[in-house]
Amino acid sequence: VLKALVRGYPDRLNMLLTAPVGSIIQFVMNLLMPLMPGRLAGKFLLKDMDNATEIMKDMLMNGEEDIPTFLGGTADHDQYYPDEYYAKNQGEGSLKFDYFGMIERLKEQAKIWEEKFGTKEEAEE
Numbered sequence: 270v271l272k273a274l275v276r277g278y279p280d281r282l283n284m285l286l287t288a289p290v291g292s293i294i295q296f297v298m299n300l301l302m303p304l305m306p307g308r309l310a311g312k313f314l315l316k317d318m319d320n321a322t323e324i325m326k327d328m329l330m331n332g333e334e335d336i337p338t339f340l341g342g343t344a345d346h347d348q349y350y351p352d353e354y355y356a357k358n359q360g361e362g363s364l365k366f367d368y369f370g371m372i373e374r375l376k377e378q379a380k381i382w383e384e385k386f387g388t389k390e391e392a393e394e
Contacts, residue, residue, distance in 0.1 A: 286314045286328075288321030288340065 287294075295315055302310045316324065318341060322333075325342075329335035336342025 282309075282312055284312050284314060284328075286316065286321060286324060288316045289318045290315040 326332045337346040
């Protein structure tokens with residue numbers, strides 16, 4: 270995990286705020302932080318809810334209004350990012366990972382492939 274973070278994220282990740290963080294996670298991260306390059310380690314913020322709320326107030330565009338309900342705020346992110354299973358646009362794309370849409374696209378591509386190259390059974394004959 271550390272190798273992936275060091276290679277892929279230092280330039281792309283501005284900050285990773287994680288809250289609420291328990292004492293075990295903080296202990297593990299305190300062990301890992303010295304092993305990380307300085308520019309990466311400085312981007313991890315592991316906070317309790319009170320400190321995280323203060324940071325988010327300063328960081329988010331609309332301040333406290335943009336803090337999501339699952340972090341103790343008032344912004345209902347579920348209306349923008351609904352659970353895929355209950356989404357009205359199931360299979361038509363979403364701002365989250367679209368499992369059902371992926372299955373539909375794979376079926377379409379399989380059909381195109383079979384029309385062009387034939388099925389596995391036809392190839393065996």
